[in-house]
Amino acid sequence: MRLLFWRALLVLLIGLVVLAVAAWLLLLRPVAQPATNDPARLFNHGSIGNEETQGLPYWIWRVMPAVFPDLLPRGRDGYGSIGMFWAPGDEVPIGFSVMTLGVIPRVAPNCAFCHQSSYRLSPDDPARLVSAGVGGRVDPQSYIRFLMRAGTDPRFTSDRLMQEIQAIYAMPLWERVLYRYLLIPATRSALKDQAQRFAWMASRPDWEPGRIDPFNPVKFYNLGLPDDGTIGNSDMMPLWRLSIVDPTPLRRPALHWDGLLTDLHETAVAGAIGDGMTYKSYPRTRETLQRMEDFARLQAPPPSPFSSMRREGDAFHVPASAVAAGKAIYTAQCAVCHEPGGARFRTVIPIVELGTDRHRLDMWTPEAAERYGNYEADYPWGFRYFQKTDGYVATELTGLWLRAPYLHNGSVPTLRALLMPPAERPASFYRGSDLIDAANGGFVSAADAEPNQLWHYDTKRPGNGKDGHLWGTDLPPAEREALLAFLKTL
């Protein structure tokens, strides 16, 4: 009897050792991604350390659109329906990393999920990828909803998914066992949890493509703050030439729409945290994040196609005289806020002065700023530059021709509309095209431009207000045209 206890203990210890070794080797050991000297590839597909928390086993992720085609937006096929750019030859679209944990490759979103763009100069052009762009076609909420709904769908069974996987991949026995009895049930459970975590979205206006509410999920989940009913819907910002936000001895340029941070490195780390990085994965992710940060500091958008060098009659021709006159107006009226070196450049302009929609500003609370630094109680992140502000940041206009729609919430479709008084700006329009609107500056925003690919934007919905930013709206028509011509060339 006495030996029976010790024998049982022996079996227990052996079992625990086997469990620990197997779990490490099969599921947990991070396998470094293939090294690359291509910073764009690293930015587009590098891991930000969120595979443990948000990574889906590759084959499950791969077949989900085939199993749940009806859960994707607008009845279109595959992950392309959420606006991702899928480069030829890549195993996943831009904005997804594939990293192996143990023996299982996992797919997770990275920074480029939101910070990517594409454009076409004419309807027949193939779309051209612009790294680190504004994500005008990307629909993060539809992706989250797709995962949530799939996880709670009765079709999410081992039998159904394995049937789809084995139709395209001759999976070896050991992997079949892992997928069928461990990975698929665990993924279903995780997606159900995610559905609960994002249940708050149902009580808010939809984010809509090209936009995201990036901090409310962090507030409610990571920071443990109560649902305060705020709406943080705003456009994705481009990450171009961010070396201009390097601090100087005299000032710290503000980042994010409302300037909630004044440090690029902390912005990169906080962004990765928001996407699922934890203090456990931070050590192995630190170098990749640093290289992504370097990429964003140096990456430039393509030069504007608008030029006075183009022949007259070309849709992208802008008269040299108009550009020169517009530049003078810009220097006199806009440069103080939008030109690096301007006194108000990358500073927070008070909301009472701007008059734009304030929902995004009110989303970020003093409590959130205070808590962010130690939301993982056992790990000191060392954040120093979170703050609560009272307005929105005046950013540089780099790549302005690719930044549409305009204002922080993307409520103004074109540059021409931005120079009009708010009452004359479109009350509704369509977003999601990557076809340049040569006449008005921005992307085409008419209902019939690309049926089934565009999304209706209603400026009357909460968070979508088109008011404010009145600079340039009182110009005489000729000067307005000149300023428009110059802005198109930025």
Add this chain to the structure above:
Amino acid sequence: MTEPQSLTKWKFRHAVLIWIGIVANMAFALPLLFCPSVILAFFGIPDDPAAWPRLSGLLLGIVSIFYIPATIDIDRYRLIAWLAVFPSRTFGTIFCITMVFVLGQPVGLLAGAVLDGTFGAVTLYCLIKIVRLEAAIAQGTTR
């Protein structure tokens, strides 16, 4: 001449003091295990992360020294040999496994589970063999 009764008394007193010490230790050990931030805040001890791995390393070293007597004379220190398996190695293994799979701590803690689990299992196997051989010898079925 020493009074036998006096010796018994002192042994008893020693045992009592040891138990008081054990209880006092547990008054710290259990809160540190289950609610470390509360006990640290109560005593106003700074949350210096480097201090706690050092303390753990020190305690691990001390516990390891206590394993030595059983290697010198396993018959005399048999109880220590069993204690090295249970609770020492066993709880070390369970602690590390629980930290990783239940409380979501870093997977590197599995190294502790493998270390304690492996040595706990192999030394336990040796002890079981020893006990069985001793029993067989006592029964005259082997030499």
